[in-house]
Amino acid sequence: MKAAIRQVIPINSGAGDSGNPADDLRSRLRLGEKTVQLFAALAEESMAGERWAEAAGMWRQLLDLDPQSAGGWSGLGEARAQLGDFAEALRAFDECLRLSPADDAALQGKAEAMERLERDSVDSMLSLWRSTATAPRPAPAPGQESEDDTATPEPEDTSTSDILSLVDAAMAPLEEGLAAAALAVGDWRSVVKHCRRLIQSRPDHFEAWYNLGVAYQQTGEDAAAEEAYLQAHALRPDSTDALLNLGMSLQTRGDDHAARQRYEQLLALAPDCVPALWNLGLLLEGAGDPGAAAAAYQRLTEAEPSYAEAWFRLGFTLLAGNEWERAVEALERFRELEPASWEGSLNLAIACQRTGRYRQAMELFEAVLAEQPDHAGALQGLGLAAAGAGQIEVVVGIRKRLSQSRQPTAGLTFQVARWLEEKGRTEDAIRVYCDALKEQPMFPEALLNLGHLLAAQGKKAEASECWRRALGLRPELAAGYFDSIP
Secondary structure, eight states: OOOOOOOOOOOOSOSOSSSOHHHHHHHHHHTTOOOHHHHHHHHHHHHHTTOHHHHHHHHHHHHHHOTTOHHHHHHHHHHHHHTTOHHHHHHHHHHHHHHOTTOHHHHHHHHHHHHHHHHHHHHHHHHHHHHHHHOOOOOOOTTOOOHHHHSOOOOTTHHHHHHHHHHHHHHHHHHHHHHHHHHHHTOHHHHHHHHHHHHHHOTTOHHHHHHHHHHHHHTTOHHHHHHHHHHHHHHOTTOHHHHHHHHHHHHHHTOHHHHHHHHHHHHHHOTTOHHHHHHHHHHHHHTTOHHHHHHHHHHHHHHOTTOHHHHHHHHHHHHHTTOHHHHHHHHHHHHHHOTTOHHHHHHHHHHHHHTTOHHHHHHHHHHHHHHOTTOHHHHHHHHHHHHHTTOHHHHHHHHHHHHHTTOOOHHHHHHHHHHHHHTTOHHHHHHHHHHHHHHOSOOHHHHHHHHHHHHHTTOHHHHHHHHHHHHHHOHHHHGGGGGGOO
């Protein structure tokens, strides 16, 4: 085992008198100084010189003064490991990790100590097996028949089976520890190896199946992860962690129906489980069910009111479901949590425009364009909001900008035509409606309004044709107009 590099604790006492820092440290010890800093420095100096017994003694004295020193336990573990006392090293590393769970040196030291203990245990068991297998049988007493002649012989592997059972019993705790150490440092292949070994001897070990699923999920082996989580769930049906990861594995593989069932099972056990609600919302949104997705996100915002992204997804799905007022409420809450998000401003602007809050929508669209000057959606939205607010000059200017960048302008052209119609400028309105239809021939609202203006001019045949085309595109929009056709 290589010596770990750790930071030396400084001692604020000057360089001493001898010119040799190590001698000065020992001199201070002889003079009766006993401090954590002094023992740490002496231990580090001993380790640098590979005087492991001396280092272990210094770390032990440090721990007598400060039993909560994670660095002291880690140093003791390393020194004991170098001395070959791996059981004591393991106990020291465990104590260090109790105090400092993320200590990399202790995690590595624990893994190495356990591997060495594992090898020693197997070697010991194999030696016992060999000695049992090769031990001579006692000779029968005079006058007695040999066992081979009178009794049914024992199965040849009886002693082997006993020894292997002992090996399994001894190995299980080691495999548990090795798997945990590998899991802590993200060594997923080692997690798989040790969990598989543990499962061979203890098939009902829930944590082994669960951690095996985690490791496979991390390496992208989703089918294997799914199988491991299914085994874990079978062993512990009330485990929300197993259900959550099983659902994620199924969702990653594209089995949305099965994933949804697992998330719903989980939510029946833990209704406020944030990851399950989030994943379920994304799954439903991707499946084209904005209403159900919004319901999941609504529950998520109730469980975690400060979760900004949940408010955004709620607002987005409500927009998709044409629930404009609720979308405004959700997106306003998102902007309170994330005021710098231009995506939040854009979606709130759309919701405001849909609910007739034209001035607020214009301000929001303009804020988006300040950050994203060429955003076509924001330009279109600003034009529509300006049309609603009666600022037709703004609409005309935006239509020109969109035309120059070869962006669609039919929607804004339609709004200009409507404004001209409201102002009584029928000829101009007819011409502009025709412009909108040149760009977008399948525009039922433009066809409907154009037909109305043509009918008012007595051009009934042309009006009828416009209405018929509108009816073919959207029956509910134009059907009422046929009552007035001769």
